[in-house]
Amino acid sequence: MSMELTTRTLVRVRFSDVDSMGVVWHGHYIRYFEDGREDFGNRHNINYLDFHSRGYLIPVVKIDCNYRRPLIYGDTAVVETRFVDTEAAKIRYDYTIFNERTNEVVATGSSTQVFLNLNHELLLAFPPFFLEWKKKNGFMTGLT
Amino acid sequence: MSMELTTRTLVRVRFSDVDSMGVVWHGHYIRYFEDGREDFGNRHNINYLDFHSRGYLIPVVKIDCNYRRPLIYGDTAVVETRFVDTEAAKIRYDYTIFNERTNEVVATGSSTQVFLNLNHELLLAFPPFFLEWKKKNGFMTGLT
Amino acid sequence: MSMELTTRTLVRVRFSDVDSMGVVWHGHYIRYFEDGREDFGNRHNINYLDFHSRGYLIPVVKIDCNYRRPLIYGDTAVVETRFVDTEAAKIRYDYTIFNERTNEVVATGSSTQVFLNLNHELLLAFPPFFLEWKKKNGFMTGLT
């Protein structure tokens, strides 16, 4: 069985996002990814605060982004955020950013987060509440 | 007696600071002011951490900026930060930003900070160590 | 007769907007003001591109902000943007930012923009299309 959990988030390009070449500066896509990730977390009850209130921090440890087409001022980005099931105790999301106007893919990328306790120690196993969340949503990888 | 305490801080304009009009986006000057203020604080032992370690927070409560000339990519800003003595329990700095290349004034502005304790309660009197600092540096306004 | 033209714009606080004190860093409010100003411009047909397509640039020459209460992660800011009629050839907006959750005022401020032609020369009179816009919307200051 193949599971997919995906959200689509609209992000308006700000005037201050655009560089002197007239296109969104590449570093801002990391923020658009975060907009998508936060929206996913809010809708599916696994946002930053859901983890923090249970005693976990979830820092990003890896990010990558491939740029295909530019976004310009006036555009709206559609960030598609997809939860990717992993064996290891991590949270992985894949992102596809579309131009709402043209429907073309403008960028793809991914992020990986790990679990720390509030003493900033790395956890090698999934937090119990997150295992519950995975099961409830049909993700079984890494569960025994 | 007229006292002045001033620092000069170099800030290189980043590619990502420049907007689609080819000039530094106006909001980034607030960051340049902070660069100047932090540099002042580091050199004169009243930076953010000096306050924090003694139990005080110093949030900004007022900011203003007047823009005279643009800065472009490749420019270096010279932020002149001047401590302004006040009667009330506040920290006020005035800023003048110059273009290092032309020596022209590109912007002026000011910031005002107040003192909170770690419970985020506003303090109506200067913290004792800061009164000491003022005396030591010849600023007597608000001292009895 | 007293005229008012006001828009209300929602701005979600991003994780990356919040500083180590747990509140929105003061410089980001300049961006929230711009979000309000752009939204006003889009709804009332005087946005940046409306000016640019007619041969005008409208750089910000003055900004100020008073901070009353903090915004935290998870909050949504409501930016109320009000067009302020002026005699001189300028565009002035006043801003009030509310916390959507508590309805409290968190900040107030204003911005002033001037008109440049595409040679970056300052214009001392209102562009004709903007005078039309003012008349149409009932603002008569500075019109003869």
Next chain:
Amino acid sequence: MSMELTTRTLVRVRFSDVDSMGVVWHGHYIRYFEDGREDFGNRHNINYLDFHSRGYLIPVVKIDCNYRRPLIYGDTAVVETRFVDTEAAKIRYDYTIFNERTNEVVATGSSTQVFLNLNHELLLAFPPFFLEWKKKNGFMTGLT
């Protein structure tokens, strides 16, 4: 023969770079990479403006970053930028960011840029002046 061309660039962590977890927000490392890349370009005469004045744009098409340790307020990052020779018509840099205080590696990553002409068309061959630069610096990959 193994060639290496590397620069080391100091980047001071700004107060506004630090998030509510007390560490530099992960997206800002993309800016630190750019600081390193620009410094490399300035010292070795292949910065953004060197390309632009000859009719080339060099947009970033790929970025990745691995986060190992946090940076905190008061830290200074040392960005080591290394030019990586490529066969294809691209510019690739590898980055290692150290904490100046501890000398520990805090992040690694890379960026890839392509060449566009001023009509924004992708070039499949290296610009002649950049081939000259490569030869002069002992990089022979992709040259015939």
